[in-house]
Amino acid sequence: MSEAVSALAGARASGLVELADAGATGMITLRGELSLLGGALQSVLGLGLPGLRQVVTGEKGQVLWMSPDELLVILPYAEATAAAAALTAALGDAFATVAVVSDARAMIRVSGAQARDVLAKLMPVDFADFPVGSVRRSRAAQVAAALWRVSDSDWSLICFRSVAGYVWEGLATVAQPGGEVGLYR
Template identity: 80%
Template structure:
């Protein structure tokens, strides 16, 4: 894989939350029958199939439920090609696809007590009952995104790299001090 240059180039910003570019992140899309995908994920990553709208995390990888027939494996950038080959081998002749999409997507992290408020300004999601390990595919302002909660105060948002600058600027704008809404305190 060629060296990737992040759309956000290691950007960081402070406001009501801390925003950070997650940098080069490995991502593998798996499509197919959930039972077949689950068996391959278990065999290669040692992780269980995530439940609907959930994330399963393990040593060096997370598996995100994206739709009834789609998973996204998030891992280290350099690890993605090898894991993809292992997953393809585990799937064998099954009717399924494995695609490394690391260079097509960007990950932005949000940290802080007001992260839900910041996300709620851009995403049409009720974050009131959104436990750690929960995921939603949604929109961030005008673009497709997925957001998941990684801890009590930490969140990750993934979007297409081509619109990462737009999403970053939107998040940085709505996270400015003085815009607190205190919806989720």
């Protein structure tokens, strides 16, 4: 990944939460009939299909449910191209799309006890009912984003790389001390 593409380049920030650029991350979008995609995922990555708005995690990566006909595979950056080729081969003639979107997306990690409060300032999401292993597509401020809960206090957010600086600055601003909300305790 070129420096021009890496908008956040290892950025970190502290406040009410810890923000961290996840760095170069492999991402593959799969579109098609989920049952067909599931077979390819299992054979290539050993990962099953996630349920509705869920994340499946395994040794080789993660699979996020994005819509009734779309999945997002997260894996090491260096493995994305080969995995996409293997998924394409495993799908054969099936009506499906496999696209490496690693360089088009950025991932930000949000960690800390007040993560839900900070995220809720930018995202119209019900964080009261958002269990670990769940994913939501929404927006962060005014841009498209996807978010999933990794653990009780750890979250991952994906947005287009072209707006990653905007999302980062928004998160860093609403995470400043003095802006505590205390809604999700």
